[in-house]
Amino acid sequence: MSAPEDPALPDLTRRGLVVAPELLGCVLWAGGGVGVRLVEVEAYEGADDPASHAWRGRTRRNAVMFGPAGRLYVYQLHGHACCNVVCGPAGIATAVLLRAGEVVSGLDQARARRPGVRDAWLARGPGNLTRALGITPADNGVDLLAGGRVRLLGGGRPDAVDAGPRVNVSRAHDRPWRFVEAGSPSVSAFKIHAAARGVISRGPG
DNA sequence: CTCTAGATTACCT
């Protein structure tokens, strides 16, 4: 009871690039009992990463990225919500974007939120993942380790992980900071930036 | 105050 930390969770106080592949297989659990096992994530750093929201320093939107690890950073884009797990020590902006997962609990609730979508695609894509879980900008800044409505739980690592360029980012194409569980049907299938093709590698999970 | 670009998605041909 006195040790709420989940031993299967990676140490989130390290930089997002290190934490990101270790988050694959972990479960993001939200209200309504819906849980999503993560199969696709992307790392974002701070001042050194021109693709990051935190590249130009702290603003009202990205303030949570500069906070302590284990918080949820939620922002809206084109009318959709996307969420990140904040990493690193307080004061350092680094986070992991949660791009896709497979629903492992609360299937009925997730289906109700995404009518007409096949089960494997319920949480495929960052906007779809937040929608299946019921996460909104109102959840920005919540502590995922505090046992609240939104939580991050440990899980088994996938057998194999693919790395490649991040999706729909127009800068820093040379950085293979997108990590996916190899072969998962729940991984999003968006076109990568033309300049980023060919930056793909495979490594052990 | 106005303008623009964007870590997206669904629908079109």
Added chain:
DNA sequence: GGTAATCTAGAGT
């Protein structure tokens, strides 16, 4: 394959 819908934060005037 392509593009319109959608809307806000951030930067520019």
